[in-house]
Amino acid sequence: MPLLSNAELARIFYEIADLLEIKGELVYKAVAYRRVADAIERSPVEVARAYREHRPPRLVGVGAAIAEKLEELADTGRLAYLERLRGEVPRTLLELLAVPGVGPRTVHTLHERLGIADLDDLRRAAEAGALRSVRGMTERTEQAILAGIAGLARMPTRMRLGQAARLVEKVAEALASTPGLVRLEAAGSFRRRVPTIGDIDLLAASGDPRALADRFVALASVEKVLAHGPHKSAVQLNEGRQVDLMIAPPGSYGSFLVHFTGSKAHNVRLRAIARERGWSLSEHGFVRLGPDGEPLTGEAAETRTFPDEESVYGFLDLPWIEPELREDRGEIEAAMAARGADGRLPKDPGRGALPTLIQVADLRGDCHVHSDWSDGVHAIEVMAEAARQRGYSWIVLTDHSVGLGIARGLDVERVLAQREVLRALNARYQREETEGRAPEVTPRDGFRVLHGVELEIRADATLDFDDALLASFDVVVASLHQGRRQSARQLTERVLAAIHSPHVDIIAHPSGRMLTGRDELPLEWEIVYAEAARTGTLLEINGSDNRLDLDDERARRARDMGCRLVISSDAHRIAELDFVAYGVDMARRGWIGAGEVINTGSRDELLAWVAAKPDRVLRRGAA
Secondary structure (H helix, E strand, C coil), X not given: CCXXXXXXXXXXXXXXXXXXXXXCCCHHHHHHHHHHHHHHHHCCCCHHHHHXXXXXXXXXXXXXXXXXXXXXXXXXXXXXXXXXXXXXXXXXXXXXXXXXXXXXXXXXHHHHHHCCCCHHHHXXXXXXXXXXXXXXXXXXXXXXXXXXXXXXXXXXXXXXXXXXXHHHXXXXXXXXXXXXXXXXXXXXXXXXXXXXXXXEEEEEEECCHHHHHHHHHCCCCEEEEEECCCCEEEEEECCCCEEEEEEECHHHHHHHHHHHHCCHHHHHHHHHHHHHCCEEEECCEEXXXXXXXXXXXXXXXXXXXXXXXXXXHHHCCCCCCCHHHCCCCCHHHHHHCCCCCCCCCCCCCXXXXXXXXXXXXXXXXXXXXXXXXXXXXXXXXXXXXXXXHCCCCEEEECCEECCCHHHCCECHHHHHHHHHHHHHHHHXXXXXXXXXXXXXXXXXXXXXXXXXXXXXXXXXXXXXXXHHHHHCCCEEEEECCCCXXXXXXXXXXXXXXXXXXXXXXXXXXXXXXXXXXXXCCCCCHHHHHHHHHHHCCEEEEECCCCCCECCHHHHHHHHXXXXXXXXXXXXXXXXXXXXXXXXXXXXXXXXXXXXXXHHHCCHHHHHXXXXXXXXXXXXXXXX
């Protein structure tokens, strides 16, 4: 039975709290479940695993009754109490909670007083002015609710990469022990690492497709079976997401994987190349065509299938193309460059003009990490130790500056106090390395926490700290959070002010987008790229799966304009250090190699690049 993550456990307890309030239970019961959900969400311990191994952690608010529920969830992945509550509260009432400003207590009141049972009821009641008959609600409340309902219709229905990854992992783990299963992996846009994902496409090779399909549709996480067959099945999970499972014969797996990975435009190009050579290509393999362009029949019929993708591409005299590149953005032409003079693929073709893409293992440090000194969850020492255990050479601690008050930004006094903490921590690391007590994964140059800051670029284009203080940081990361409604020229001038500062080294999440509904800033991008390249200011690919900023196309354009990049996690808790992987995904989609990313080099190389910024700015001024 796959383990539930802390995030999944927390969602279950938050849902219980909501259901209790909607039912009209005493408030303290809901509060108790929310307190437990919050404790689980913040816990550095993998709670379900700890319970399964009979070593439950101490968590705020967890008494005997809730501990029993955690044990049940850890052992079975389900909770009878939650299922009973779901049966007592219509799902449509829970959907009302998606409307901004409508909480579970309000849902209970509206249901009891006005009989409101779903979003349509709520909209009609607000339009009719009926809500204001409920104590505490006004005409202004009704207008806000109507605006919220309209906003829901515009919200994206696609998943973020991280959400999709958790679903893929959960389903794949549940199917892993199925008899006859040879291979199973995600295909589609998830395999190409597109920033947002619709449905999940899984592809399996199995010697017993019926057994695999039967297990798939019977998973505990399945709410509804949409299709059930030995070649394709589809389900809707409890989370509301659809997962399709295609099952291929092991010998044809290669062409199935190419076909179901896509993209559509990439596959069209492959089919055209196949047809030029007298073959039709589909998921079932290559079929020989006759002079009339139709498949040959009878004794002349010929089909070629392959167990792997490399053989499929090789049959077309192309080197294997990384899934992230399959968007028909020049990858076919680049692959064709590997062909010899006769148009055939030589025995040792290399990659042609295809890039050697960066990998997570190339990263030697993380330049954007937060702690509980500002808006992070874990202490500096906890974040640092988690990074050290990854084999990093450094992290840059970049808690927010004072201008971002909502994030408990640091003033000068707290900056200096934090610096002393880092000085002591780094001295300890040096002693452990000297005495041979450092983790085995520690690199040759050791591990250090560099002192940085996420510096707010103010609305008037000034920076939160003066030059003297900025010069004392190891690395300065600047970002723009406030005043987003300014004109494109004003916003661009603010970013340029940071780029032209001799002490700002990195521009964090440059476009400012949020995949859950915040558009990117309308910057004058060509100017930003040109000035970043001229001054050597690094542009970040932020790996938070709600940002993925720069995105793949902007990262590729920045690289083409001569910019150097940095891939960061923007981690606010230890689990989010893994977000660098999503940043690497964007870089790979943007054709980026390891040499174009600063944090694939050593700590000394990073610090040398940073130290040279004032000279680069000075040379620009002299020019």
